[in-house]
Every structure is written in structure tokens, then in C-alpha cells.
Amino acid sequence: MDTPSSATAISAVNVRKTYGKKENAFHALRGVSLDIRQGESIAIVGKSGSGKSTLMHLLALLDTPDEGSIRLDDRDVSSLRAVEVNKMRNSYYGFVFQQFFLNGRQSVLDNVMLPLVIGGVRPAERKKRARAALEAVGLSDKIKNRANDLSGGQKQRVVIARALVNEPRIIFADEPTGNLDTHTGEQVEQMLFDLNKQKGITLVVVTHDPEFAARFDRQIFLSDGQIVSESGAAA
Amino acid sequence: MRFADILGMASGGMWRNKTRSILTIVAIFVAAFTITLTTAIGAGVSTYLDKQTDGFGAPNLMQVSVAAEDDGDGPAVYDPKAQTNFGQTVSTLTNADIDAIAAIKNVDSAVPFEGSSPSYIQTNGDKFVLSSQQLVRGQTVDVVAGSAPKEGAQPEIIISPQYAIALGFDTNKDAVGATVTLGVSDPLQQVQTVEAKISGVMNESLLGGGRLWVNDTLQDKVTAIAQQGLPAEATDSYFAAVLYAANTDPETMTQIKADLSDLGFQGMTVEDQIGIAKQIFDAITTVLTVFGVIALLAASLGVINTLYMSVQDRTKEIGLMKAGGLSSGRVFSLFSIEAMLLGLWGSVLGILAAWGVGQAVNQVAAESFLKDLPGFDLMLFPLASLAVIVGIILVITFLAGTLPARRAARLNPIDALRYE
Ligand SMILES: Nc1ncnc2c1ncn2[C@@H]1O[C@H](COP(=O)(O)OP(=O)(O)OP(=O)(O)O)[C@@H](O)[C@H]1O
Ligand SMILES: [Mg+2]
Numbered sequence: 039m040d041t042p043s044s045a046t047a048i049s050a051v052n053v054r055k056t057y058g059k060k061e062n063a064f065h066a067l068r069g070v071s072l073d074i075r076q077g078e079s080i081a082i083v084g085k086s087g088s089g090k091s092t093l094m095h096l097l098a099l100l101d102t103p104d105e106g107s108i109r110l111d112d113r114d115v116s117s118l119r120a121v122e123v124n125k126m127r128n129s130y131y132g133f134v135f136q137q138f139f140l141n142g143r144q145s146v147l148d149n150v151m152l153p154l155v156i157g158g159v160r161p162a163e164r165k166k167r168a169r170a171a172l173e174a175v176g177l178s179d180k181i182k183n184r185a186n187d188l189s190g191g192q193k194q195r196v197v198i199a200r201a202l203v204n205e206p207r208i209i210f211a212d213e214p215t216g217n218l219d220t221h222t223g224e225q226v227e228q229m230l231f232d233l234n235k236q237k238g239i240t241l242v243v244v245t246h247d248p249e250f251a252a253r254f255d256r257q258i259f260l261s262d263g264q265i266v267s268e269s270g271a272a273a
Numbered sequence: 274m275r276f277a278d279i280l281g282m283a284s285g286g287m288w289r290n291k292t293r294s295i296l297t298i299v300a301i302f303v304a305a306f307t308i309t310l311t312t313a314i315g316a317g318v319s320t321y322l323d324k325q326t327d328g329f330g331a332p333n334l335m336q337v338s339v340a341a342e343d344d345g346d347g348p349a350v351y352d353p354k355a356q357t358n359f360g361q362t363v364s365t366l367t368n369a370d371i372d373a374i375a376a377i378k379n380v381d382s383a384v385p386f387e388g389s390s391p392s393y394i395q396t397n398g399d400k401f402v403l404s405s406q407q408l409v410r411g412q413t414v415d416v417v418a419g420s421a422p423k424e425g426a427q428p429e430i431i432i433s434p435q436y437a438i439a440l441g442f443d444t445n446k447d448a449v450g451a452t453v454t455l456g457v458s459d460p461l462q463q464v465q466t467v468e469a470k471i472s473g474v475m476n477e478s479l480l481g482g483g484r485l486w487v488n489d490t491l492q493d494k495v496t497a498i499a500q501q502g503l504p505a506e507a508t509d510s511y512f513a514a515v516l517y518a519a520n521t522d523p524e525t526m527t528q529i530k531a532d533l534s535d536l537g538f539q540g541m542t543v544e545d546q547i548g549i550a551k552q553i554f555d556a557i558t559t560v561l562t563v564f565g566v567i568a569l570l571a572a573s574l575g576v577i578n579t580l581y582m583s584v585q586d587r588t589k590e591i592g593l594m595k596a597g598g599l600s601s602g603r604v605f606s607l608f609s610i611e612a613m614l615l616g617l618w619g620s621v622l623g624i625l626a627a628w629g630v631g632q633a634v635n636q637v638a639a640e641s642f643l644k645d646l647p648g649f650d651l652m653l654f655p656l657a658s659l660a661v662i663v664g665i666i667l668v669i670t671f672l673a674g675t676l677p678a679r680r681a682a683r684l685n686p687i688d689a690l691r692y693e
Contacts, residue, residue: 100596101687121600128598135690139593143289155278156599 047208047240048097049073053106055092055263066092068263069106076207079234079241081251084260090244091136091212093260097242098131098210099123128157132201132239134211138193142186146177146196149185153204171199175229191222198229208240209233215250227253274603283610286583294615297579300572301619301666302626308565308662309627313652315558317635321649322547322554324415325478331411333518335526335540337374337383337533339366365510370538377532379519384409385511387492389499391455392464394432394485396440400456405430405485407492409515414486415648419449419473421486428469428491430455433477436485445474455491457498467494476648516540569666572619573673580612580677591681592689605682612674613667620666628654 055067066089074080074097082090095101096108099115108115115123132153140149147168154164172178175195180188185196194214201209214230215223227250233239243254251257256270287294366374366385375383387407393400408414414421414431422429430453434445442448451471456464469491477483487495500508518529526542533540584591591604631652638651 095687098596101685124598124600126598127596133596135593135596137589137690139589139690141590152594153597155282156274156594156597158275158278 045076047074047076047110049109050093050097050103051107051109053093053096053103053108055089055096055101056104066263067096067103070260070263070265071106072097072258072265074208074240074242076240077234077238078256079231079254080243081254081257082242082244082260083246083248083251083257086246088260089263090246090260092263094210094212094242094244098133099127128153129204130207132204132206132209134194134197134201134209134214136212136216136244138197140185140193140196142184144185145181146172146183146185146188147181149196150200150203152200157204167205168199168203171203172196174202175199191218191225194218194222194226195229198226202233202239205237206239208242211241211243213244213246215245215247223250274599279603279607279610283607284614286587286607287611287614290583290586293579293582297572297575297615298619298622300575301569301616301670302623304565304569304572305620305623305662305666306627307568308562309624309654309659310630310652311558311561311565312658312662313627313631313654315555315562316653316655316658317649317651318554318558319551320653321646322551324648325543325547331413331517332521332542332544333381334409334411335516335518335529335542336386336513336546337366337516337538337540338513340534340537340539365512366514366538367509367511370536371511371514373536374514374516374533374538377516377529377536379525379529381517381519383514383516386513386515387496388512389457389492389496391457391467391495393456394430394436394440395454395456396451398441399439401436401439403436403455403485404483405487405495407489408486411517412486412515415476415478417474417476418445419471421475422472422488422491424489426490427488428467428494429472429488430469430491431473431475431486432471433483433485434474435477437474448474455495457495459498459501460503465498467491467498477646569669573669576612576615576670576673577676579615580608580674581680583611584608584677584681587681588684588689588692591684592686592692595684595686596690601682604684605678608678608681609671609674612670612678616666616670617663620663624654624659624662 050070050072052069052071053067054065054069057064057066070089070093072093082093084090092101096103099108102108102116110118110126118126147165150168150171151164154167159167169178169181172181175198177192177195177199180192180196185193188196194217198214201211209230211230215226218226230241230243231253234241241254243250245251254270256268258265259267259269368385371383371385374380386409390405391403394403395401408422408431410424416431417434419431422431432440432448432453437445437448440448440451440453442451448471452468453471454466454468456466458464469487472488475486516529518525530540595601595604631654635650635652639649643649643651
């Protein structure tokens, strides 16, 4: 546990999340504990509605648990100020959501640059880095196109370029291949694993595809807001 | 996030839905246009009136006449002392009255206004009628060329540009220093002439009522002819006098007026004479400005609505940016700047349009109904007040934008991303 590759990046300690109140209350997570180590790749697997996205959002500091805690470097995240959390997400996290969330009217380059614009990176520098990210996903020739004019697979690659443009330490991806055909899905999967292997970026991916999940270091199986089993290297 | 990027993004957001934004801008435009026009007319007229007040006499100068009779008690009793002026009875002042006025506390001195005026003015050609009066100390004129008539041995007169043209001078400058002949009727209706030098050319003024101004020497000569052979009681009669107050404190002025009315006279400063016109005018511009402000309030409701729709349309985008680490404060500024951009476009375009209309109206007015009032720009657009209008509209649109901007700032990234 001393090597950098096994240092804990994020941990969830007995987190609970409840939506709604009283008789309408829905317990989306009922006491989930999980350690994510730096450089590993984790798949969160489970049926629809089992709480996968909810857990990922908590780990990604996009939401706060009702009970339990999310810890970073042994500090409870709830003690961090909003600025620090924002800075954290902007500098160290990359996101791929269940939908593309691209601004269709803007160019591919503008879409990819968004995290750098938020981070206040100089225009020349951010263009350079966005081009590099697009090259990494094989979309150099689509830089000037409007995001709307791309195919689904191309859009998902733009989303991945956007997730890695800020050179994050960890990428959170929610069903990154959900909307793609098998072939394009595999391309995108390979892209993510390459980032994990070559750059040591930690991967936290939500999926319901068992084949895809099997390629990860670890799999976490969720059912009704609880971890029912874990498999893989560290289980 | 850099300010330039926030600005760019706010502007991009504004133009996302062109029709909606343009309609809102038009509403602000109408308000800014109205407010600018009324402000411009207000500035034009009051600048002119101020110029008139300054130009017509020192603030310590007060015109004194016999107090008007209250005609609520039926016809006035005949007074043989009253001067008859084409059948109209005008009460006049005598030298004794003027001495009494000069003796009032805080009055430095009082001089009579001589009523006699020449009947015509002539160079070599045609004779033109005129009405002239002595330019008293402390009174100034809006000189265009040459100078105002100075007290001294030489008879002098200042004329208006219309007279300069009529008398055959090519330019105002040519008229300065020229000699004119003035015809004065004596009591037997025989015309005698005096010569005078043109000391200068002046803009006609509102209070001047078309009068030309002469110096004391020329006035004395004119009066001497007009009253030739008349008995003393007939010549000891002036329709008005001018008094000089020791200072211009409002209390002093009030006290002098009170003392005058005890003596049966009424005193009016130049400001009093212009004041009534100014009050009416101020009331009109205030009403117009209120309309403009109402239009502005209506427009700001439009801004609120537009911004709420913009926030709604971009809920997912806001969620994505917040997930990417954009702070709530920045989201707030993004939308309040978008609101202020609507205000900026509307107000700048409105002001430009008002300015354009103003130039055209000034041109038309100068050639038509303001022809006789040179130096009167109906509409003035001082930069400072234009800046104030833009500033106020920016503040109002900012305030209107705070409600939607706050909603955007408070959006939870997850809720925003889940939003369908
Ligand atoms: N804001 C909310 N209000 C009420 N219920 C919610 C809310 N967000 C999520 N839920 C509920 O919580 C449960 C878990 O949702 P979550 O999005 O985590 O599911 P998931 O495992 O990602 O499903 P899927 O595979 O379909 O994306 C679901 O039953 C969902 O209806
Ligand atoms: Mg999900």
C-alpha cells in the first residue's frame, strides 16, 4: 500500500443518499463504502435505477451525501470550501456524462475548450491543448465543424477529448458507450483504457455492459443502493 | 474564468435566441429614445433660458413698474397722471418715485427706463422701423461682432443680424463701426434725425422682444427730441425703472420686493420673468420623462422574462459548466452581464437614434419656428447626461437580471444535468 499506484485517491465511507421526503422518500444509496486507488480502473455495474449515477456523482464531488462521507487525502470533503471543490473538479477531474452535453451550435474546438475557459487558461494555450486532445481522439479534421454536425460516435469522442483536455488525474464516465454501436463502442473503450495505461489516469466508469465491465481492474456491483459484490484485483 | 470569456459567453448567450433578445432590446430602445429626447429638449431649452437670464442682466438687477390694479373691484378710477398709450392707460413712475425706490434698504441705485424710441433706422437706402431702449448698467447682450454700446460721448447702437442685412451690410463685421441715421418724431409728429455709430451686432434674445440697444448719449438725444417743448409734468414719466440690489441673497430680494409693494410698485428680476416659462416647461419635460421611465420599467420586465427563459434554455449548459468547476458567482455574473448587455445595446441604439432625430429637428427648427431666436438649439445632448442615461439603464437591467441570474447561480449541477 506504499507505492504511489496504490495510494487512495477517493474513498466513500458508508454514504447514504435519499431523494424526496417522508412517504415519498427513495433511498438511492443505502450505506456504500468504497476506496478508489490512484491509477486503477473501476467499473460500477448494476441494473437501471440501482444508484450507479448517484454514486458516481458523489465520488465526483458533484453532489453531497446525506449521511457518511467522501474523503480526499484523508480529509472529509464536506469540510472543503466551495472554491476548493470547484478548483478540484476543474483541474483534476474529467467528466463524461450519460448524455453528450455538447453545445451543438458551437464548434468542436469550442466545446472541447470549455473546461480550460472555466479554468481561466489563456486563449492561445487553450487552443493548443484542445487541438492536442482532439488529435488524441482522432478528430483533428473536425475541429472547425459544428458539434451538431457530427455522428454519435464522433460526438462521444469529442466528449472524451473534453474530459481529458485539462489533463485530469481521474476521469468519471457514465455509460460512455451506451449510445454507440459495438464497433464505435469498442473504439471509445480502447481510448479510455489507453489513457489509463499510458497516462496513469484513474478511471471510474458506470456501465451495465458485463463484457465492458470485465476489462476493468475492479468491478463494483450495485443493487438497490448497496454494493452486493466486488470482483477484480483488489477485492 | 477570464472576464473577456465571461463577456463573450454572455454575449453569445444573448444572441442564442435572436428574436427574443431583439424584442427586449427594442423595448429598452424605446425607453432610452424617449428619455434621451426629453432630456435633450430639457437641456436645450434650459441652456437657452439660462443664457437669456445671464445675457439679459446681472442677477442683482430688478425691473420695477407700478403694481397692476386688481380689477376684481370693477373699473379703475380715472387717473390724469396715467400715461395713455394707444388708448390703454399705463401707470407710470415719476422722478420722485425713483428717488423713493433708490431709498429702499439694500437698494444701491435706481434708474428710469426711458420710453422714447426712434421711429426708423437708415444707412443710405430704405428706412426701417425699430424699437430701441437704453442698455442699462449690468445688462449684457449676446454679442456676435463688435461690442455692446458703451456709455460715453459718442452715440452708439447695437443691431441684430437681420438689421445688418436690411441695412445693406454683407457681413455682421462690415456693420461694426458704420454710421446710421435715426429718425425720431417730436411731439408735433415732425421727424428729426440723429446720427449714431453701430457698436456691434448681437443675437436677438427672448426677453429683448426685438429691441435694439443704445447707449446713454444716444438715448438722451432721442428723449430730447421726443419730448421737445413738453411741460415738465409730461416728461417726468417713465413706464419702468431698474434698480440695483446691494446683493443677490434671496432674503434681500424678498425684502426689496416687499418694500416695493408697500410703495405700490412691483419688482421682477430677470429670473422671475423667465421663471414662469421655465416652470411650465419643466412640468412638461417631467411628464415626458415619467413616460420614459414607465417605458423603462416595462422594458425591464421584458429583461426579467427574457433572462428567465435564457436560464431555462441553458439549464443543462449551466449544469455542465458548474460540474466543470464554474463557481456560482461566475454563473451569476454571466447572466447579469447578459442582462446588462441587453441594456447596453438598447440604450446605446436608443441614444444614437435620439441624437439623429435631434440633429434633424434642430436643423428644421432653426430654419422655421426658431428662426428668430438664433443661438437656440432646441435639443442638446451633453455627453455627461447621455452617460448618466446609459448608466441608469445598466443599473436597472442589472437589477432586473439579478432574479434570473440568482436562479441560475443556485442551480445544483446534478439537477441541471438531469433536467430534460
Ligand atoms: N433528483 C431525484 N429525485 C428523485 N429521485 C431520484 C433523483 N435522482 C435519482 N433518483 C432516483 O434514484 C435512483 C438511482 O438513480 P441513478 O440515476 O443513480 O440510477 P442509475 O443506476 O444511474 O440508473 P441508469 O442505469 O438508468 O442510469 C433512481 O431510482 C432514480 O429514480
Ligand atoms: Mg445512470
